[in-house]
Amino acid sequence: MSGSGTPASGVITSSADRMVGMEHAEVRYFTSYDHHGIHEEMLKDDVRTRSYRDSIYQNRHIFKDKVVLDVGCGTGILSMFAARAGAKHVIGVDMSSIIEKAKEIVAVNGLSDKITLLQGKMEEVHLPFPKVDIIISEWMGYFLLYESMLDTVLYARDTYLSQGGLIFPDKATMYVAAIEDGEYKDDKIGFWDNVYGFDYSPMKDIALTEPLVDTVEMKALVTDPCPIITFDLNTVTAADLAFRVPYNLTAKRSDFIHALIAWFDIEFSACHKPIYFSTGPHAKYTHWKQTVFYLPDVLTIEENEGVSGWLENRPNDKNKRDLDINLTYKFEVDDPTRRVDGGNCSYRM
Secondary structure (H helix, E strand, C coil): CHHHCCCCCCCCCCHHHHCCCCCHHHHHHHHHCCCHHHHHHHHHCHHHHHHHHHHHHCCHHHHCCCEEEEECCCCCHHHHHHHHCCCCEEEEEECCCCHHHHHHHHHHCCCCCCEEEEECCCCCCCCCCCCEEEEEECCCECCECCCCCHHHHHHHHHHHEEEEEEEECCEEEEEEEEECCHHHHHHHCHHHHCECCECCCHHHHHHHCCCEEECCCHHHECECCEEEEEEECCCCCHHHHCEEEEEEEEECCCEEEEEEEEEEEEEECCCCCCEEEECCCCCCCCCCCEEEEEEEEEEEECCCCEEEEEEEEEECCCCCCCEEEEEEEEEECCCCCCCEEEEEEEEEC
16 A cells, blocks of 8 residues: 555655655644654543543444544554454554554554554545545644644545544534633733843733643633534534634623633534533643633623623644634723723734
């Protein structure tokens, strides 16, 4: 199979050969997954790995005798789950050189006859089956869409998934909420006002335009969360991943707002009994944490008052794996002081 790195000529191609002609950002993305550390972090994410395991093991009747495609297979854990669940055959595809270790892992677990691992881009490899019954993939990035791996899953769906085939997981919903985070904002943003006696405020613009991926405590939430968009992997298109959606947040208490945060929930609705997990501050820790967007202003809000606006997301023109995110916010109340605040913030992730 040409996608396995052994062309008809018999000359074995290396990872470096496969990356010839790729843009620097693409090479950086794929090689970042060469290191074992990133796979250790993902495998130790119990919420992530257990949810995938349960969605597969608890639905052996769905996987039995099926051909399964694992998009971005990494070290092969999802492929092995599927094989153990009774799949007829599993094809794992990954561009990273970690797939060489995955082959060894599959072999020492006695599953080499059930799993075929191919190194290469999903769009370029040739699968040993013309169609597959199930696609499994752990494609989610920070802010759900960072790194744009979902595009690859959609290509696999449109090219290889048989009529009536299933995708695990198949639903993703994004949420936003507002938080009080004055102490950390002062440390992160206000730091630039005085650096050893010098005014470094020009650096604040850079700091404010880069979202922070961090764990937010539940007590920091000033508002209830607001769902902003749901992606159904059975029907969503690549064009849908660039979006502009409204949000409306209502304060649970009187407080200050320093930032908006975003997270996502994942659903395996194709299961006999649907399985879910959340990456929000109310849920158990995941390596995705939450994404924090600091506002240039501090909003003073009273209980039951609201903040509304729009969130716009699109892939960056120069590097499609980066995201350009724009947030507008408007806060207006009728009271004697006529507090009115609004703004427009742009971020690069």
